[in-house]
Amino acid sequence: MTLQTTSHTFLGMPPFPEAARAALANTQQRRNLAHATATIRGKRALVVGEVERWEELRVAGADAKDEALHHLPHYLEQLEENLTARGATVHWARDAEEANRIVVDLVRATGSDEVVKVKSMATQEIELNEALEAAGISAWETDLAELIVQLGHDRPSHILVPAIHRNRAEIREIFLREMGTVGRAAPEDLTSEPARLAEAARLHLREKFLRARVAVSGANFAIADTGTLVVVESEGNGRMCLTLPQTLISVVGVEKVLPTFADLGTMMQLLPRSSTGERMNPYTSMWTGVHEGDGPQDVHVVLLDNGRSAVLEDELGRQALRCIRCSACLNVCPVYERTGGHAYGSVYPGPIGAVLNPQLRGTSSPIDKSLPYASSLCGACFEACPVRIDIPALLVDLRTKVVDEASGRSPEAASMRATAWMFGDHRRLEAAQRASTLAGRLLGGRSLRSIPGLGAWTQARDVPNPPRETFRQWWARTHGDDEEAGS
Amino acid sequence: MSAREEILSRLRTATADIITQPGARGEVPVIGVASPGPEQTLELFAENVADYRASVTRCRPDEVGQAVAAALVRARAHVLLVPDGVDATWVEPLRDSGIRVVRDEGLTADQLDGIDAVVTASRVGIATTGTIVLDHADDQGRRALTLVPDQHVCVIRADQVVHDVPDAVAMLDPVRALTWISGPSATSDIELDRVEGVHGPRTLDVVIVS
Amino acid sequence: MTTGPTVALFATCFNDTMWPDAPRAVVTLLERLGCRVVFPREQTCCGQMFTNTGYADEAVPLVRRFVDVLGGYDHVVAPSGSCVGSVREQHPWLARRAGDEGLATASEDVGTRVHELSEFLVDVLGVTDVGASFPHRVTYHPTCHSLRMLHVGDKPLRLLREVRGIDLVDLPAATECCGFGGTFAVKNADTSIAMGADKARHVRDTGAEVLVAGDNSCLAHIGGMLRRQRAGVRIMHLAEVLASTEGAR
Structure with missing residues (x-):
């Protein structure tokens, strides 16, 4: 059997501005992204608009996640107890390596050399596929977009639609070229019509579903008070994986826990509408341990930390753990729309990635140092977030961490200190303004095209000329020096 | 220290600033739309189910068999799977139709793949979203039965339809396996355009009985 | 008085x-x-x-x-x-x-x-008619922080609609960020410019003579692009339009 080679890792990514420059030059990708994000934005706006009490739902969603996060040890122990009582085996993994080892061992114990996979961010994050491949186990991604990414030897660029950067023509090419190398080939007369492409995926994957003995999934929610795991999906590949194999291994980030089953009344309204812009996604599976005579009889849950406990420590930053991976923030982000997801150097791209990655991984690498700055702070993400994560505030907070870690040694820090000193007293500001108005008078009506040191600004933008008179000079001239000398 | 102990200890340290007790937020708020009346709820349900391109038939209890037969004929199904708990009258009219009725005698996935359609009851319907929830009781069968065959004919009684999502959640037994179905299998993975029909049943017929 | x-x-x-x-x-x-x-x-x-x-x-x-x-x-x-x-x-x-x-x-x-x-x-003050007059074709860009931090909503537009002689036209994709973002404009200049280019195109598409906003920083960015493109669109702060009495009798 051929081993699938999946995504290249994100190690050694350049900082965001550099990666973004390359992405911006890819006009095909920009067209694909602009089209796709505009489509989903429109759909989301429509179905969110239908819900009169949307703001109340957002607050309830944030509260439910906060309740779980604030008392995470309590709810995890409750979850474990209920899962165990219902026949599941619970494992704990401190980091990616430990989680991968647990999964590899569990698969080996079944004697199977392949697993079918439900799309899962947690397993992407820990690079489980690579670990399975290293152990001689094929991991078949079964979500259509994940399949496109895997067959294309590509990397995911979106949380919900990892192949959002590909259009139908590119997908057809990938299917024709690659499907036959790992299983049932695509029909020779395959067109780029989405329905035909979906049909090709159905045929290609069906043989894998029918013979699979082991499945690996994540979970959208893990309900503490019942031990129920929830997977929200569209295609039915999730149901196939969660139902047909004998063994099911679910890798679940510790932040996925929800206190009670009743919280689903909130979450099942927030997630589909925010995510795919549907009133409800086609399929949601809920299972509670082992169901006798129905579905997998060997059920495992791997509870994963991998940096989450460190994120939880930060009083402000911990709200990022509320994230339910809906990707609404990506779809509304003007930066993401133009750069795509690869520039973020992680399986978590977009605004949530810009806050989550530096928190999960720390800010030592160039990419993680640059991510908090990969935003114009326009606030569209916060507005769209169904669990009210204040992403702009978190970005600003992370920027202070990046600056603090640099200990003031950069030229930028020196210039910031100098400017702050100038603003520290209005007389210093006024002195600086005299230099600026002098320049304004010297320039007269001529416009500035380039100023040394301002190249990044002037490559596409003219610089405004400084005025001949500042506001406070005008005020002193017309209203007098005394602040109380109004008209 | 075991991984379990270490993670729990890290999480305790991380939340040391929290002074509230678990459950301090009180009851989970129920945020949903109240039913304006049973008939409006039912109409909304039918409308939203149809919106996902599932076919919707409304009929009286004594007409279920005909509705099921009609759905099977539309989809040109030849082999129908019937879970044991399904009302016998629903498949009665099929006796001389040429459609073969099979029972679940521990069918394998491969055997299920050779079956065209399945007919089941359901547990609850949600009007605002057009969702049907199965709890896989005897009249619905184990999960694979409503997954592998390409057509699912799902019968729901009018009194099983609730108005909004929280109403449904309150009625469900989490100890059972649950499958929420909103229209046929679909994907938005190609340019974010919705396409019906991937791995789950590509044809969903919903029969509302009142 | x-x-x-x-x-x-x-x-x-x-x-x-x-x-x-x-x-x-x-x-x-x-x-x-x-x-x-x-x-x-x-x-x-x-x-x-x-x-x-x-x-x-x-x-x-x-x-x-x-x-x-x-x-x-x-x-x-x-x-x-x-x-x-x-x-x-x-x-x-x-x-x-x-x-x-x-x-x-x-x-x-x-x-x-x-x-x-x-x-x-x-x-x-409870006013929307501030006694202004400005006989020009104008489009308004609602800057992000006014819109999403302060939630000013349609207040600027209500004020502009009352201006005598104004020909106020809708800006397509108005609520999308122009790409200025403070130091974002230089730290991520390429992305900032890509966003600004789309904003400038939408502004040109309106055929407006004047682009109005409540923040001169965003206007400097969009205006800098429009000027580089010789688009012939002026930028003005909302206050300037509301203070104007041009063409008033």
């Missing part, structure tokens, strides 16, 4: 130094509406650039200065949604981060009295 409230003008450093026409227009407009305008000279900057670039420590003295200089007034008005947003949303956070709870409380208190121009006109 002074019949209205006394208003302390917070000019903002950027407007004061680079775009004095905007705060001057605020003075003209508010005086025309009967307010008594004062300009406390000790004011400098809200510190937003420092805060948003990660230099929180540099911003804290400016929070203190803001409270000291402007905290005594019942109404503080600024011609910048972004600076007002920083004062309201970021000042208390900066103070708390520095461990100064007293300053945090004080800045929360001042924040309730600081208004972006359109908020002050509509919410405090």
